[in-house]
Every structure is written in C-alpha cells, then in structure tokens.
Amino acid sequence: MTMLLDVTDLRKTFPARTGLFGNVIDRVHAVDGISFSIAEGRTLGLVGESGCGKSTVGRAILRLIEPSSGAIRFQGNDITKLPPAELRALRRRMQIVFQDPYSSLNPRKRAGDIVAEPLMVHGIAKAAERREIVAALFAKVGLQPRQMGLFPHQFSGGQRQRISIARALSLGPRFIVADEPVSALDVSVQAQVINLLMDLQAQEGLSYLFISHNLAVVEHVSHDVAVMYLGRIVEHTDKASIFARPLHPYTQALMAAVPVPDPSIRRDKKHVMGDVPSPINRPPGCHFHPRCPLAQPRCRTEEPVLREVQPGHRVACHLV
Amino acid sequence: MSEVLYYARRYPLGVIGALILIVFVLTAVFAGVVAPLDPLTTNPRASLAPPSSTYLMGADMMGRDVLSRMIHGARISLAVALGATCIGSGLGAMLGLASGYLGGWFDLIVQRVAEIMQSLPLLVMALVITASLGPSLTNTIIAIAIPLVPNVARVIRANVLSLRELNYVEAARAVGMSQARIALVHVFPNTLAPLIVLATAQLGSTILTEASLSFLGLGVPEPYPSWGRMLSESAAEYMRSAPWLVIFPGLAISLVVFGTNLFGDALRDILDPRQGD
Amino acid sequence: MAPVLEVSGLTTVFHTRGGIVRAVQDVSFSVEAGETLAIVGESGCGKTMTALSLMRLIPSPPGQITAGMVKVAGTDLLALDEASMRRMRGSQIAMIFQEPMTALNPLLTVGRQIAEMVSLHENVSRRAANARAVEMLHHVRIPAPERRAREYPHQMSGGMRQRAMIAMALACKPKVLIADEPTTALDVTIQAQVLDLIGDLRKELGTAVVLITHDLGVVAETADRMIVMYAGRKVEEGRTKDLFADPCHPYLQGLLASVPRFGGGEGERLREIPGIVPPLNDLPKGCAFAPRCQSAIGRCRDEVPPLEPKRPGHAAACWVT
Numbered sequence: 001m002t003m004l005l006d007v008t009d010l011r012k013t014f015p016a017r018t019g020l021f022g023n024v025i026d027r028v029h030a031v032d033g034i035s036f037s038i039a040e041g042r043t044l045g046l047v048g049e050s051g052c053g054k055s056t057v058g059r060a061i062l063r064l065i066e067p068s069s070g071a072i073r074f075q076g077n078d079i080t081k082l083p084p085a086e087l088r089a090l091r092r093r094m095q096i097v098f099q100d101p102y103s104s105l106n107p108r109k110r111a112g113d114i115v116a117e118p119l120m121v122h123g124i125a126k127a128a129e130r131r132e133i134v135a136a137l138f139a140k141v142g143l144q145p146r147q148m149g150l151f152p153h154q155f156s157g158g159q160r161q162r163i164s165i166a167r168a169l170s171l172g173p174r175f176i177v178a179d180e181p182v183s184a185l186d187v188s189v190q191a192q193v194i195n196l197l198m199d200l201q202a203q204e205g206l207s208y209l210f211i212s213h214n215l216a217v218v219e220h221v222s223h224d225v226a227v228m229y230l231g232r233i234v235e236h237t238d239k240a241s242i243f244a245r246p247l248h249p250y251t252q253a254l255m256a257a258v259p260v261p262d263p264s265i266r267r268d269k270k271h272v273m274g275d276v277p278s279p280i281n282r283p284p285g286c287h288f289h290p291r292c293p294l295a296q297p298r299c300r301t302e303e304p305v306l307r308e309v310q311p312g313h314r315v316a317c318h319l320v
Numbered sequence: 321m322s323e324v325l326y327y328a329r330r331y332p333l334g335v336i337g338a339l340i341l342i343v344f345v346l347t348a349v350f351a352g353v354v355a356p357l358d359p360l361t362t363n364p365r366a367s368l369a370p371p372s373s374t375y376l377m378g379a380d381m382m383g384r385d386v387l388s389r390m391i392h393g394a395r396i397s398l399a400v401a402l403g404a405t406c407i408g409s410g411l412g413a414m415l416g417l418a419s420g421y422l423g424g425w426f427d428l429i430v431q432r433v434a435e436i437m438q439s440l441p442l443l444v445m446a447l448v449i450t451a452s453l454g455p456s457l458t459n460t461i462i463a464i465a466i467p468l469v470p471n472v473a474r475v476i477r478a479n480v481l482s483l484r485e486l487n488y489v490e491a492a493r494a495v496g497m498s499q500a501r502i503a504l505v506h507v508f509p510n511t512l513a514p515l516i517v518l519a520t521a522q523l524g525s526t527i528l529t530e531a532s533l534s535f536l537g538l539g540v541p542e543p544y545p546s547w548g549r550m551l552s553e554s555a556a557e558y559m560r561s562a563p564w565l566v567i568f569p570g571l572a573i574s575l576v577v578f579g580t581n582l583f584g585d586a587l588r589d590i591l592d593p594r595q596g597d
Numbered sequence: 598m599a600p601v602l603e604v605s606g607l608t609t610v611f612h613t614r615g616g617i618v619r620a621v622q623d624v625s626f627s628v629e630a631g632e633t634l635a636i637v638g639e640s641g642c643g644k645t646m647t648a649l650s651l652m653r654l655i656p657s658p659p660g661q662i663t664a665g666m667v668k669v670a671g672t673d674l675l676a677l678d679e680a681s682m683r684r685m686r687g688s689q690i691a692m693i694f695q696e697p698m699t700a701l702n703p704l705l706t707v708g709r710q711i712a713e714m715v716s717l718h719e720n721v722s723r724r725a726a727n728a729r730a731v732e733m734l735h736h737v738r739i740p741a742p743e744r745r746a747r748e749y750p751h752q753m754s755g756g757m758r759q760r761a762m763i764a765m766a767l768a769c770k771p772k773v774l775i776a777d778e779p780t781t782a783l784d785v786t787i788q789a790q791v792l793d794l795i796g797d798l799r800k801e802l803g804t805a806v807v808l809i810t811h812d813l814g815v816v817a818e819t820a821d822r823m824i825v826m827y828a829g830r831k832v833e834e835g836r837t838k839d840l841f842a843d844p845c846h847p848y849l850q851g852l853l854a855s856v857p858r859f860g861g862g863e864g865e866r867l868r869e870i871p872g873i874v875p876p877l878n879d880l881p882k883g884c885a886f887a888p889r890c891q892s893a894i895g896r897c898r899d900e901v902p903p904l905e906p907k908r909p910g911h912a913a914a915c916w917v918t
Contacts, residue, residue: 049784064490091496104487108509108593118495151593156873157640167491186639187811188870191855195866213785220857220867243859257789259814261856263838271789275754291786 003073004175004207005061006037010070012053012060016280028279030056032231033070035306038175038224041201043208045222045239047215047254049276052228054211058177061209062096063087074175092122095168099180101160105152111163112138112148118170137166142196158189165196175207182217194221215258219243227251230279230287233306237313247315250288286318294319327590334586340579344572348394355388360543368562378564380554386568389545394572396546397527400461401576404526407465409519412472413511419473420480421503431477434470442467442525443532450538457540464529468522475518479511513588520584524577547572600627601772601805602651602690607665609643609650612658616878620646620660622829628773628805633796635808635820635837641874643829644809648775651807652692653682670772688718691766695778697758701750701765708734708746711765718769733764737794756787760794770802777809792819813856817841825849828875828885831904835911845913847890884916892917 011033016026031053038044048054060067063079071078079090098104105114115134119125125133135145141162152160161181168176178197182190198221200206212218218225219239226236227250235248246252253272274291277283283290289299298318306316328335347354356376363383371378377386419430437445449463483489484507492502531548533539540546547569554565609621621643628634636644649655651667653674667674669689674682686692694700702710711730715721721729727746734742737760750758759779766774776795780788796819799806808820816823816837823840825833825848833846844850854868872889875881881888887897896916904914 049786059490062494064493088496091494096491096494098487098491100487104491106488106506106510117492117497121495121497121501153594158873164491167495171495186874187813187852188639188855189873191857191867192869192871194857195869198866215785216857216859219859253786255859257785258859259788259792259812259818261813261817261841261853261858263817263841271793272786273790275756275787276784 002040003037004040004075005209006071006073007057007061008035008071008073009033010035010057010060010072011068012056012065013068026280029231029282030279031060031067034226034228034231034233036226036233036236038207038209040174040207041205042223043201043210043221045218045225046209046211046228047213047218047225048228049213049254051230051276051279053231053279054228055179057228058096058179058209058211062094062177064096088122091118092171093173094175094177095171095173096177096179097161097164097168097181099183101157101164101184102152104164105160107152109151110148111143111150111152111155114152114163115148115166115170118167122171124171133170134166137170140169140200141166142192156189157185158192161185161193162196165193165200169200173206175209177209177211179211180213181210183212183214190217197221215255227254230277230282232287232316233314234288234316235314236306237310241310241313247309247313247320248288248317249292249294249319253291286316327586331586331589333582334590337579337582337584337586340575341583344394344398344576344579347391348398351392351395355385355391357385357388359384359388359392359545361385368558368565370562371564377568378562380550380562380565381558386550386564389550390547390568390572393545393547393550393569396457396540396544397530397548397573398576399457400464400530400540400546400548401523401526403461404464404468404530405519405523407461408468408522408526409472409515411465412469413476413508413515415469416473416476417480417503417508417511420477421484421499421507427477430473434473437467437470438474440467443529446529446533447536447538450533455538455541460530460533460539463533463538464526468526471522472515472518475514476511479514480507483507483510509591512591516584516588516591520577520580523580524573527573527576599629601630601670602628602807603666603668604651605666607647607650607667608663609646609655609660610663611660613878618877619829619880620877621650624665624824624826624831626824626831626834628807630772630805631799631803632822633799633806633808633820635810635816635823636826637810637813637816637823638826639811639874641828641877642826643877644811644826645777646829647826648692648777648807648809651773651775652686652690654692684718687714687766687771688769689771690773690775691769691771692775692777693759693762693766693779695781697755697762697782698750700762701758703750706747706749707753707761711746711761711768714765714768729768730764733768734761736767736798737761737764739764754787755783756791759783759787759791763791763794763798767798767802767804771804773805773807774799775807775809778811779808780815781810781812788815795819813841813852825852828880829877830885830901830914832886832915833911833913834904835908839908839911843908843911845907845911845918846886846915847892847917848886849913851889884914 010031012031013027013029015024016028018024036044046054046057059065061072067080072080082090112134115137116130119130119133134148138145138148143159143162182193185193210218210221222239224238225242226233229250235251246255257271272291285301286299286304289295304316304318306314309315309320366379366383367381369375369379375385379385415430419427445467446463449466450459453459489502489506492506527548530539530546531552534546534549535552550569551566558565605625607621607624611618611620624647626634636647638644650662655662662675674685708727708730711733712726715726715729731742731746734745739745739757739760780791783791792815795806810816820837823837824831827848833840833849840849844853851870855870857867870889875885883898883900884902887893894917902914902916904912906912
C-alpha cells in the first residue's frame with residue numbers, strides 16, 4: 001500500500017511562560033514525538049480528550065503552525081522545510097475542515113465567494129468559469145447552487161459545514177484534516193455531514209485525518225484509530241482490533257466512559273478517577289499512571305515506549 | 321439608487337443623521353451665499369445685541385453677526401472634525417491592523433510608542449505639535465489627528481488579535497493566501513464596527529480640542545471663526561449676560577455629534593451582512 | 598408518591614423584531630422525588646427555555662411566560678411575587694449550567710460562594726455556613742475539600758468546577774435540581790464521573806432531577822423517564838427503556854437511527870433526517886416535524902397532532918403512528 005502521508009517523530013512545543021526578555025522559561029509539550037502514516041483513500045481517526053494535542057497535530061501537518069521537529073512526508077516529500085512558494089503549491093493537495101461552523105466562515109462574504117476564494121488565490125479559471133466550478137461544488141456537497149449569493153448567517157450549522165467542505169474541496173485535494181467536523185452539530189445533522197464525508201471519500205479516493213473526541217463517530221468513519229493522551233499516541237491499530245480488544249488502560253477507560261444510547265445495557269460503573277493533568281506539568285513515567293487502575297511502581301518512573309505488541313497493533317504500556 | 325432607498329426605509333434614524341450632516345456640509349460649502357451678513361464686519365453699536373430680525377442669533381462683543389460667524393465657522397469646524405477624525409482613525413486603523421496581525425518586533429515598538437503617547441494629555445500633545453508646526457488649518461487638523469492615533473490603534477489591534485485566531489483566517493492560510501491579503505480581505509472588514517463607533521465618539525472631542533487650541537492662539541488664526549472658538553471665548557464671560565453666544569455654537573456642535581452618531585450606527589449595521597434580514 | 602415538580606401547560610414566547618417566537622408551547626410533565634426526567638432535543642427545540650421558565654429566569658422583556666403552572670411541592674412558582682421566587686430559587690429548586698466557568702464568580706473563592714448561598718436561605722452563622730460549604734465539597738467528592746474551599750474557580754479544572762456548581766446547587770437541599778447540559782463541556786471520562794455523581798446524590802438526598810441534554814447516550818444511562826421536544830413542543834414521553842426500545846414518533850425514530858454507535862455496521866451509511874429544524878417564529882401550520890418526516894400524510898400538514906397515549910405509559914404526538 002502506498003502511503004500518502006507519513007509522519008515521523010513529530011513534536012511541537014509552545015512557550016508556556018516567558019521571562020522579562022522573551023526568554024522561554026517553561027514549555028508545553030503539546031505534541032511529543034508521534035509517528036503514523038495514512039494510505040490513499042483511508043481514514044485515520046485521532047482520538048483524545050481536550051488538551052491531548054490532537055488538533056495541534058492536524059495544524060502542524062498543514063503547517064498552519066510550524067512543527068518544532070520531526071518529518072512530515074506527503075507523497076514522499078518532506079514538507080517541513082518547504083519554502084513558501086512550494087508550500088503554496090502544496091496547499092492545493094491538503095486541506096482542512098474545522099469544528100466550529102460559525103467561526104470558520106467570514107461573516108462578511110457570500111457563500112459562493114468563500115468557496116471561490118481558493119480558486120482565486122491560485123489563479124484557477126476565469127470569473128465565469130469559476131462560477132460554474134463553484135456551482136458544481138455546491139451541488140456536490142448537497143447545497144443548492146442558487147444559495148451561492150447568501151451570507152453564512154443565512155445557513156444552518158450543518159449547511160455551513162457543507163460550505164466549509166466545499167471550500168476545502170475546491171482545489172481538488174488528496175488529503176483533508178477534519179478537525180472535529182461534526183462535534184458542534186445536532187445529532188440529526190451530524191449524520192448528514194458524516195455521510196457526506198464518507199461519500200466524498202468513496203468518490204474521490206480522499207484520505208482523512210479525522211480528529212474527534214467522539215469514539216462512536218470515529219469508529220463509524222475510520223479505518224485505523226490512534227488514541228492520544230498528553231501529547232503522545234498510547235495506542236494505534238486498525239479499527240476492528242481497537243474496538244474489539246483495546247489494550248491500553250486509557251483506551252479501555254475512554255470506551256467505558258462513553259455513554260451508550262441503549263438503556264438495556266447496564267455497564268459496570270468503574271470510571272477512571274481524577275482529571276487530565278496539565279500538559280505543562282505532566283506526570284513522570286507513563287503520563288497516565290496517576291489515573292490508571294493498574295499502575296505499577298515501574299509506571300511512575302519509566303516512560304513506556306510505543307511498540308508493536310501484535311502485528312499492526314502498537315501500544316505504549318508496560319503491562320501489555 | 322434603489323439600494324439607498326431600501327436602506328433609508330430600514331434605518332430612518334440613520335437618514336435623520338445623514339440629513340443633519342448634509343445640511344451642515346452644504347452650509348459650510350455655500351457659506352458665502354447663505355450667510356446674511358459678513359462674519360468679520362464689526363459694529364460697535366450692535367455689541368452684544370440679543371437675537372433680533374437683523375441679528376437672528378444675536379451679535380458678539382464686537383457686534384459681529386453670530387449666525388454668519390456660525391455659518392462660516394462651520395467650514396473650519398467641519399474640516400477639522402471630519403479631517404482629523406478620518407486621518408486619525410485611518411492611520412490608527414492601519415497601524416493597529418499591522419501591529420496586531422504581524423506581531424513581533426513591529427507590534428512591540430508600535431505598542432510602546434502608543435503607550436507613551438497615551439500617557440500625555442491629548443491637548444498637551446496637540447499643543448506641542450501646533451507650536452512646532454505653526455498655526456494654520458492643515459496643521460491644526462494634523463495636530464488633532466495625531467493624538468487620536470494611539471487610541472484607535474490599540475482598539476483595532478485588540479480586535480485583530482481575536483480575529484486572527486478565527487478559523488476562517490486559518491482556512492485562508494490553508495489555501496495559501498498571502499498575509500497581506502488575509503489582513504485586508506478577512507481581518508480589516510471585520511474591524512469596521514468598532515472603528516466606526518470609535519470614530520463617531522471622537523468626532524465631538526476633535527471640535528472641542530480645536531476650540532482649546534484656538535483659544536490658546538495655536539489653532540486657526542484670527543479672525544476666522546470656528547464653533548469651538550466662539551464657544552470657548554464666550555463661555556466664561558457671557559454665559560449669563562449674553563447666553564446666545566454660548567447656546568448657538570454649543571447647539572451646532574451637539575447637532576453634528578448627534579448626526580454623526582445616528583449615521584454611524586446605521587452605517588455600522590448596513591455594513592454588517594448579518595443585519596440584512 | 599406525589600410528584601415534587603408538576604408542570605402543566607407551560608407556554609413561553611419571545612417578542613422579537615422578527616415576530617413572536619414560540620419557544621415553549623403547552624409543555625406538561627411531572628417528576629417525583631429521587632427520579633430523573635430527561636428533556637431531550639436538538640438546539641432550538643425549547644429545552645433550555647423550558648428549564649429557564651421553571652426557574653423564572655426568562656429575560657423579560659422580550660420573553661414572557663404566557664400560560665401554565667409550575668408547582669414545586671404544591672406551590673405554584675408562576676403565581677409568586679419576585680421576592681418569594683428568589684427565596685424559592687436555591688432552597689426549593691436549583692439549577693446547574695453547561696459552562697461552570699461562567700456560572701461561578703471568578704473573584705470569590707468557591708467556599709465563599711457556597712457559604713453565601715447557604716446564608717442567603719438559612720439563618721445560620723458564618724462559621725456554620727463555611728462548614729457546610731466544606732461538607733458539600735466533600736459530598737461532591739472533591740478531594741481535600743478544606744483546601745479547595747479556599748481556591749478560586751480558575752484554579753480548578755472543568756470537572757472540578759462542575760462539581761463545585763453541583764455542591765452550590767445542592768447546598769440548601771432543594772427538592773428539584775435542573776441540570777442544563779451539565780456535562781456537554783466536559784471530556785468523556787470526566788462526564789462519566791459527573792453523571793455518576795448526580796445519580797448518587799439524587800439517591801442520597803431524594804432530589805428530583807430534570808436533566809436537559811441533546812445526548813441520547815447520557816439519557817439512556819441516567820434517566821428513568823424522558824420527554825422529547827421538537828420546535829417548542831413535547832412530541833413524545835414515557836419511560837426511557839420503552840422509548841428507546843420502541844420509539845413511536847418518527848422524530849425519535851430518526852434520531853435513534855442517526856446516532857453512530859459502537860459495533861455498528863462496517864462503513865454503513867447513517868440514517869439522516871433530511872432538512873433542518875424550522876425557525877420558531879415561522880412554524881409550519883400542522884406538525885412541526887412534517888416537512889422532514891418521511892411518513893407524513895396530508896393531515897400532518899394541516900393540524901397539530903395532540904399528545905396521546907400510544908402504549909401503556911408511553912405517549913406521542915403523531916397522526917401516523
């Protein structure tokens with residue numbers, strides 16, 4: 001299988017505190033050495049709770065924020081050191097869809113212009129032709145081409161998300177980072193957007209990095225799943241294995257905590273205690289040990305390495 | 321044209337504001353035609369004459385017609401008010417936009433300079449500027465505009481800082497749009513609302529600053545009248561004995577400020593597509 | 598057992614420039630002591646407005662409760678004057694919100710805020726009120742409650758703040774607790790902890806809980822009974838078990854089918870509910886769901902269906918089923 005995207009040891013730190021002269025005193029390790037790859041036409045679901053660094057990963061891949069170190073190979077070329085001109089060309093091949101359907105569209109621009117903007121930036125087609133392309137994109141994402149003249153506030157949340165998707169598709173990308181694309185939507189509308197994303201994948205062979213905190217949604221859309229905790233991947237494998245037999249205690253805890261919409265299933269109520277620690281001040285050893293019901297003395301001092309415990313199933317835990 | 325009518329129907333208060341401003345501007349432009357008497361001719365017998373059929377708004381100490389002086393004064397007052405506000409807000413908006421969007425060293429320097437400027441009273445700074453440039457209409461406008469810049473720059477910068485984080489700005493970067501174009505297309509139009517509010521709020525104070533400068537002999541040179549000077553020259557002495565010297569210029573200033581506010585509010589709404597339906 | 602909270606015919610409207618917005622229309626329900634009733638619906642269905650109407654916290658104007666009765670332990674809240682209503686809030690009926698950061702005062706310690714709540718409603722000394730604050734923090738399982746009572750809201754995590762909110766709401770042992778999306782802003786592992794906590798406290802204190810949520814998973818795990826709202830009206834009501842097993846209203850059927858679930862079919866399409874929720878100032882003439890309903894018949898477009906029993910203890914407002 002050819003890999004479209006190959007991320008190796010990606011790191012991103014942010015200054016948490018700076019001194020009087022702008023010298024950095026403390027750093028937040030938002031993304032702390034993660035590696036994964038995504039093949040053509042596949043979806044990797046990236047799961048984790050707030051502050052685990054999953055959104056930072058998505059933005060670093062698109063170089064919307066500069067990674068601190070690591071390699072990001074897209075179609076074989078490392079894009080972390082691309083000069084601006086080549087980066088611009090790369091923008092045509094990878095795109096992003098955001099969570100918030102309100103802040104992701106400029107309220108002062110018409111929907112059609114929002115979708116046409118990437119075409120203009122890259123000087124694709126003349127005005128009349130552009131209109132046709134945009135109309136076709138509208139139809140593709142399930143909007144009426146006659147809605148092109150409306151402003152974002154005249155659309156519902158789900159429709160706005162469709163506009164965002166149309167904008168991302170306008171340059172004909174191969175890869176899309178979908179950062180919590182349905183989290184802000186109502187349940188009935190969520191299904192519409194998920195179906196749209198999956199249809200587009202089937203039609204155009206797109207690859208997705210699907211970032212979400214919702215395990216049920218991730219299970220539905222992904223081929224592979226990676227679970228993040230405090231900047232690291234703790235478990236990574238194909239969807240069937242991870243949902244059938246999660247190995248990392250955190251993945252297990254996460255799954256146990258998801259409320260299941262079926263009152264006939266009464267699960268045992270053993271929920272992990274405590275809060276997610278701050279990424280500035282992470283516990284030593286395995287970052288999960290203070291909340292882990294199985295923690296051993298070793299977990300407090302020694303950092304577990306993400307290693308392959310079964311073919312294609314990587315886990316970072318001393319006990320597996 | 322039909323668009324103007326459409327907005328006029330939706331914002332009747334804005335229309336009132338616009339009419340007030342239009343009347344004042346036309347008066348200023350055609351002052352020579354409209355004014356019943358010469359604003360500079362003195363008449364010792366009419367000194368402090370109350371409003372009458374000859375002197376509709378009374379006469380001042382030197383017997384000059386108040387109405388005519390007000391009509392001619394509109395030229396200076398409006399030129400100063402609109403000129404200084406536009407220059408000050410425009411410069412401030414540009415600096416604030418660049419400062420907030422670019423960040424880094426540029427931002428640091430702009431902000432420190434703005435803080436230093438803000439620590440000086442507006443009038444003192446205007447005084448220093450006119451004193452060094454010499455009194456004239458242009459210099460007065462410049463002197464009043466410059467102290468407005470840091471205020472506007474800081475408000476716009478704060479606004480830009482929050483806009484910069486919005487997903488649509490990130491989305492524009494993700495499609496490869498240049499920084500300058502993002503700042504102009506996506507960030508600047510969304511700072512118009514605070515800019516208009518700020519500019520209309522400052523309009524009144526510019527008229528009064530001009531008055532203070534003129535009173536100190538650093539504004540537009542004598543004997544050309546301006547509302548601010550008419551007000552400040554007579555406020556202390558004649559408030560009781562000849563109130564028309566104070567009331568009419570005061571009323572004119574208030575009306576212009578009122579008109580700009582009404583018009584500014586409507587303009588802000590019209591420029592916001594979310595208010596469209 | 599007699600219900601602690603009885604709501605009947607509650608109707609709330611908002612007078613706006615765009616016309617009259619009918620946020621809540623003729624909503625009735627009752628909750629017993631120690632019971633959890635969930636109000637489920639999507640944004641704009643009127644569930645939060647129902648909660649605010651129960652607390653009489655509707656901003657007025659433009660809002661107005663035009664009809665109905667809200668009885669807590671026999672007292673009709675809608676008939677009270679504002680001063681008596683203030684005494685009821687916190688002591689008889691309390692509310693927790695989605696975002697605990699904005700519901701707590703950032704300038705006061707958490708302990709002080711809880712103590713203030715106590716001294717507002719009970720004639721106790723300052724020391725006793727402070728002691729109660731610590732006791733309540735302990736009650737909501739905040740570790741080291743004496744130390745936490747002296748902390749400010751920003752020093753706590755989101756989950757801890759929501760616990761503190763619950764401690765404050767329950768400090769005066771109200772008979773009814775209204776929880777408006779109490780876990781929506783929290784991470785799943787924290788959400789599970791907070792839901793457990795609300796369930797346990799309800800049993801210990803015998804509080805009646807009205808849980809407002811859009812999350813069907815949360816409903817299934819916590820509620821004894823539920824009502825489903827759509828466009829300001831109650832469209833289905835019954836025991837949670839029954840409604841999930843055998844939904845009557847096409848809206849609930851659609852909702853249940855559109856949620857992705859664990860172990861769902863491989864890459865299967867989710868069922869969509871086409872279209873969008875109608876604006877509340879421009880509702881269709883008949884059933885508000887009719888334009889999105891696949892089983893709609895002619896009558897659905899002309900007449901609003903009444904809520905009627907479809908099975909024992911299970912009512913729905915639908916002409917078709």
